[in-house]
Amino acid sequence: MSVDRRKWIIDAAAKSFALFGYKATTMDQVAKIGGVGKGTIYTFFANKEELFQEIMNRLVQEMKRVAEEVVNPERNFFDNLHRVLDRVLDFREEHELAIKLAQEVREIGTPMAQAGIQQIERAIVGYIQHQVGLAVGKGEIKPCDPEMTAFVMLKLYMALTADWKKSHEPLPKEKVAELLRFYLQGGLAPD
Amino acid sequence: MSVDRRKWIIDAAAKSFALFGYKATTMDQVAKIGGVGKGTIYTFFANKEELFQEIMNRLVQEMKRVAEEVVNPERNFFDNLHRVLDRVLDFREEHELAIKLAQEVREIGTPMAQAGIQQIERAIVGYIQHQVGLAVGKGEIKPCDPEMTAFVMLKLYMALTADWKKSHEPLPKEKVAELLRFYLQGGLAPD
DNA sequence: AAATGACCGAAAATGAAAATTGGTCAATCG
DNA sequence: CGATTGACCAATTTTCATTTTCGGTCATTT
Numbered sequence: 283m284s285v286d287r288r289k290w291i292i293d294a295a296a297k298s299f300a301l302f303g304y305k306a307t308t309m310d311q312v313a314k315i316g317g318v319g320k321g322t323i324y325t326f327f328a329n330k331e332e333l334f335q336e337i338m339n340r341l342v343q344e345m346k347r348v349a350e351e352v353v354n355p356e357r358n359f360f361d362n363l364h365r366v367l368d369r370v371l372d373f374r375e376e377h378e379l380a381i382k383l384a385q386e387v388r389e390i391g392t393p394m395a396q397a398g399i400q401q402i403e404r405a406i407v408g409y410i411q412h413q414v415g416l417a418v419g420k421g422e423i424k425p426c427d428p429e430m431t432a433f434v435m436l437k438l439y440m441a442l443t444a445d446w447k448k449s450h451e452p453l454p455k456e457k458v459a460e461l462l463r464f465y466l467q468g469g470l471a472p473d
Numbered sequence: 474m475s476v477d478r479r480k481w482i483i484d485a486a487a488k489s490f491a492l493f494g495y496k497a498t499t500m501d502q503v504a505k506i507g508g509v510g511k512g513t514i515y516t517f518f519a520n521k522e523e524l525f526q527e528i529m530n531r532l533v534q535e536m537k538r539v540a541e542e543v544v545n546p547e548r549n550f551f552d553n554l555h556r557v558l559d560r561v562l563d564f565r566e567e568h569e570l571a572i573k574l575a576q577e578v579r580e581i582g583t584p585m586a587q588a589g590i591q592q593i594e595r596a597i598v599g600y601i602q603h604q605v606g607l608a609v610g611k612g613e614i615k616p617c618d619p620e621m622t623a624f625v626m627l628k629l630y631m632a633l634t635a636d637w638k639k640s641h642e643p644l645p646k647e648k649v650a651e652l653l654r655f656y657l658q659g660g661l662a663p664d
Numbered sequence: 665a666a667a668t669g670a671c672c673g674a675a676a677a678t679g680a681a682a683a684t685t686g687g688t689c690a691a692t693c694g
Numbered sequence: 695c696g697a698t699t700g701a702c703c704a705a706t707t708t709t710c711a712t713t714t715t716c717g718g719t720c721a722t723t724t
Contacts, residue, residue: 319700
């Protein structure tokens with residue numbers, strides 16, 4: 283029945299994208315793995331791009347779920363930030379599809395893979411932005427523009443993880459969390 | 474005489490690197506512009522890479538000079554920080570060689586050009602690092618790792634100036650200074 | 665002794681032929 | 695009859711042999 287076929291296709295595509303990346307995944311491949319004719323894929327998805335989008339949406343959903351799992355409204359903002367970042371970072375580092383896409387961007391620069399990791403990043407910022415908004419409401423952190431603050435947090439995070447290791451030893455993620463806290467929570471003004 | 478020839482070569486190379494980038498600058502080109510035989514270049518520089526290094530060293534020297542011009546020990550740390558970053562990043566945005574190298578990295582990813590812009594960045598961080606060290610000594614800011622702090626400052630500044638405007642209205646300079654102060658000086662912890 | 669440019673091997677650009685791939689659709693199936 | 699299929703097509707990508715370019719050398723010239 284059609285619902286099953288759709289699922290087969292999605293599963294096959296997820297497997298293939300994670301294993302070979304966006305570019306090296308062919309529609310023939312997906313059809314074969316999914317055990318359906320190639321034409322069938324096009325009755326559910328207009329094109330390869332849309333199929334990829336479906337997979338990416340699921341990945342982002344899963345990340346949100348995983349982040350939600352770890353955040354606790356009882357705890358203070360920076361604890362939650364640390365936990366979410368830690369969890370999401372682990373998730374991203376371990377998830378085959380995320381790994382493969384990052385690699386594909388680095389090595390071939392496939393535009394679609396680039397869009398994919400950007401989508402992941404935007405989801406993370408959006409989530410942080412939401413948390414910042416809540417924290418400001420609760421008076422846990424100073425009033426500030428949540429969007430700008432989430433942006434700053436992301437950029438700082440990316441600088442500490444991606445940029446730093448271009449010319450230094452990579453920082454362990456506990457160190458990254460500690461630094462984020464040091465610079466953004468307390469600030470540099472002497473006590 | 475040999476000193477003059479060396480200068481001719483350097484000037485020709487600077488012109489060519491700024492105009493065509495690293496890869497598209499040929500040694501024949503430099504020789505022709507410099508009005509010397511190609512072999513002569515190799516009596517002063519072991520290879521293209523070394524010639525490029527000479528040009529880059531001069532660029533970094535000039536940047537240091539420009540930064541020095543604007544820093545004032547009387548003023549407080551964050552004022553000087555803003556002035557230096559502002560001046561240096563303007564300089565970088567206007568200097569043909571820096572522009573060309575950035576473009577070359579974006580468009581072809583020439584490893585040598587990449588090394589070049591990294592060198593510029595390292596010089597800026599080095600300079601800020603020095604200022605941070607002084608500020609820590611004077612008790613103007615909390616004790617912290619000067620290198621890491623300088624790195625964070627540059628990245629944050631670049632995020633607020635260059636990255637932000639990719640998806641938003643550009644921030645006026647005063648706003649950037651204010652935000653840098655807001656996030657790094659005071660921190661997000663409520664008073 | 666200093667300067668040069670013809671010369672060399674290695675690397676890159678070129679481009680045409682061959683192979684691959686996303687997407688379509690007439691034939692097939694249940 | 696609607697759902698499914700895979701042979702087929704145009705377009706893009708890969709391959710690969712040939713040509714060109716370029717960094718660097720060195721015998722010759724100045």
